[in-house]
Amino acid sequence: MGGWLFDPAHWSGPTGIPVRLLEHLGYTLMTLLIAAVIAIPLGAFVGHTGKGGFVVVGLSNALRALPTTAVLILVVLWAGLGDFPVYVALVLLAIPPIMAGTYAGIRAVDPVTVDAARGVGMRESGVLLKVEIPNALPLIYGGFRGAALQVVATATIAAYTGAGGLGRLVFDGLALQEFGQMLAGAVLVALLAVLVDLGFAGLQRLTVSPGLRPVGTGGKT
Amino acid sequence: MIEFRAVTKRFEDGTIAVDELDLTVEAGTITVFVGPSGCGKTTSLRMVNRMIDPTSGTILVDGKDVLTVDPPTLRRGIGYVIQQAGLFPHRTVLDNVATVPLLSGWDRRKARTRAAELLEIVGLDPAFGKRYPAQLSGGQQQRVGVARALAADPPVLLMDEPFSAVDPVVREGLQDELLRLQAELDKTIVFVTHDIDEALKLGERVAVFQTGGHLAQYAKPAELLSAPANDFVASFVGRDRGYRTLTFLHADVPVHPVDTAKLGQRVAVTDWTLVVDDQDRPKGWLSGVDGEIEVSDQDLIAGGSLYDGSTLRGALDAALSSPSALGVTVDDNGAVVGVVRADDVIKALAKARAAGEVPK
């Protein structure tokens, strides 16, 4: 069953597995970058001011209900084939969890901590950048990693409209009734998702203050 | 010096938190705002560093109207300690303490050196500097909170129920520490609490707030106890305020000799005898027994509180809590010097009253 995956012939050339993997990773990282640039400032602003929270929640829920396949097809019909429709569909998919995570993270910062930040004389920008965002990072990463998993998995359907990525293996396999190739696609996507998540878990460890990790000793109860 | 002039705060929902407050906090004193919840004490405090702005009236800090100063700048010059400390969980203890110096533009090295000094001043091992707040106990966090407020050496310190989230034993330690610190630093401290005992212990002046944002009385602690301005103050300072008044009297009480015995000694005990250890520190009492016995731990009856020669309250409590009705008096080393009697305390009180030492 794993024959297709381990056939050396499938590991080289312009349609080989490494190329598909890189395309898939490229879609994923670019999507996450664009979505983060849009969603984190929005979520942070709404979380900080406390105004428009229902807009964030409502928008997140509405976007969540949006079928990615339909968005992809609609943009292809309007703008033609290529990577652009893929990014539109995937960014719309990634925004809700990142925005909701950022918003929830900022709201979850202990009001006492925020009060203290103002009390020691921080300006609003300082309160947001030096206190609220660093303390919200665990939840921001939570939303971000959730988005990453969804994007890796969903980037597969980009191949339906002829784009690249590991979805090619699934759709080509489907067209040729080649089960081994479909399976290889599925396994590689799942593997890539795990690797991407591990990568972000490492980044999280490096960038989140150790003071925010759960500790067994001391602290308030 | 902090002056409140006709300060009123009305919130958006119409509730009046502070009503026409006129009050002057003297420089270099601890002034306590005390009262039940909803009395406006915290709102009054938070108007000093503009965490809240008044609806009308003026607040002056060292003669300067706070409303004319940009809030962040104002706050960097005023120390602020809050309940549960409000430490930044993502920063180490040292960086927490260095916050205000860094905001005020000190270089990192100087700020950290200063922060390390402050940890020692508030009684924390500098090794704590590398820890994160979640790794400290509540009492330790509160010490860090005080250190953070003192870091830029502000003349004014605002403390909003700083000790109410820690257990009573730790709280007492922190209160003693604050008094010790204040003796060294001589800051102008405004301290908010709902605990009248804490107010009477810490305050040189105490402002009692009444529900609705009225200042009911502003006086020295002894005066609050002996001459409450109205029924509200009387009930707020408590039922046993006559007894508490004794806290503020330092009259002489005659110290009588007492029979003592050491553990292991063979003695004939006819009357109450105080058993002491090798350094003459009290261990417990023996009541009268027939004949001669060898004194052992099992025979001891636990003693009451000890009188250190300071206030009348301590003397009376020592006498009342002792099984022999004799209050054990000790010196600075804890060694027994004699005993006091309750009736002597009452006599001393009468003498003090006659001499006009009891506030009216």
Next chain:
Amino acid sequence: MTWIFENWDRFWEVTGVHLRLSVVPVLIGFVLSIPLGWLASRSATARAILFPLANILFTIPSIALIVITPVLIGVKILDEINVIVPLTIYTIALMVRSVADALSAVPGHVTAAANAMGFRPLRRFLTVDFPLALPVTIAGLRVATVSNISMVSVGALVGLGGYGQLFTEGYQTDNTAKVFAGLIGTVVLAVLADGLLLLLGRVLTPWARAGR
């Protein structure tokens, strides 16, 4: 929108299929995730196995699971079961966590009081723990339902029914209105289901909003 009214019968038909394909997996998945979630809330070992497993299952792309399922269980590629099984798996993957979190969040003093009054474990679970866990559980159920309704469309990429058929047919015939009709159908269905669950949650847990 006009496409919907001009092709009402067709639209109604795919709506029915879409609803069936999304609701059945939610129901099966929900029922199965209750004992699993309970297990995860009670045993650290169960948690250590179930949570990572749920995460991995979630990373398998739906299209891949849909095309692999028929080979694994030996049915034809055009059988509805090929959508129902993957979506049930996703629902369980999502709900195990929700149910476990919800049960763990039931205050210890409440369960202690229930034990002290002599509740037996099953009765305590049914009448104390589970009802108190409902608000969080229903929040999870809402997410699972909405994501299922959105995901059913993927089945159309291999020829299965639901609104997804409107997407693929619209794509092949360059008919934007048809794709749009499917999109609107999906979103409306999702919003309705979400609202219904929200309402259900309020009716079932009146205490959750008391005292606010």
